[in-house]
Amino acid sequence: MLNIIESYLSEIELQQVRKILSSAEYRDGKLSAGLTAQSIKNNVEVPADNPQMKALNEIVMGKLVREPEYRAICWPKRIAAPIYARYEVGMSYGQHVDDPVMGGSSLYRSDISLTIFLSPANSYEGGELIISHAFGEQKVKLDAGSVVFYPSSSLHSVAPVTSGTRDVAVSWIQSTIRDAEKRSLLYELNQAREILIAEQPNSAACAKICNSFNNLVRQWVEV
Numbered sequence: 001m002l003n004i005i006e007s008y009l010s011e012i013e014l015q016q017v018r019k020i021l022s023s024a025e026y027r028d029g030k031l032s033a034g035l036t037a038q039s040i041k042n043n044v045e046v047p048a049d050n051p052q053m054k055a056l057n058e059i060v061m062g063k064l065v066r067e068p069e070y071r072a073i074c075w076p077k078r079i080a081a082p083i084y085a086r087y088e089v090g091m092s093y094g095q096h097v098d099d100p101v102m103g104g105s106s107l108y109r110s111d112i113s114l115t116i117f118l119s120p121a122n123s124y125e126g127g128e129l130i131i132s133h134a135f136g137e138q139k140v141k142l143d144a145g146s147v148v149f150y151p152s153s154s155l156h157s158v159a160p161v162t163s164g165t166r167d168v169a170v171s172w173i174q175s176t177i178r179d180a181e182k183r184s185l186l187y188e189l190n191q192a193r194e195i196l197i198a199e200q201p202n203s204a205a206c207a208k209i210c211n212s213f214n215n216l217v218r219q220w221v222e223v
Helices: 011-022 053-064 068-074 180-199 204-220
Strands: 003-005 076-079 083-087 092-096 112-117 129-133 136-140 147-151 156-158 161-163 166-175
Touching: 003 068, 011 053, 053 166, 068 076, 068 180, 180 204
Parallel strands: none
Antiparallel strands: 003 147, 076 166, 083 166, 092 156, 112 147, 112 166, 129 136, 129 156
């Protein structure tokens, strides 16, 4: 399941992010790639030990983890520190599946991948995030401040940038609901539940939906 939260970062917050990134030092993205990805990854990234990383994370990730829609989509248990990546003209990332286990001294399972778009969509050409699934390929190019979530098991790539610069933040989530199809069912059921709670809070249908939702969570959640 692919989910999008549009424009969760404000224009003021994006301006703060761009100001930090404009003076940040970058290094070859291959240095953070796994063995199989090194030959197909072509970008540059802000080093994790960069002193500007804390300020970036407070703006970008601090707001995301307080977003109710993020919690409803992901059922997060752990979220990785993001990578701030830049794709300039000619840069791309070939087809790959994200590593199943990540982290250094503290390991986590990657269930959900996310990309936060930081550059205006009309400021660069190419650079689409291409996600393969059972129904074919889906190209994703969102406006600045929007985020897309997709299963880390999905085959995906970044198309070559042909003009401009593509700035993104990427991260990975270990979910308390490991199975992507179960997360999708809970998300849709929760949407129906919230409508009933708002419109028919005392109805028998509302009670049944709420009970079913809670009992499915009880069966599937891993805490």
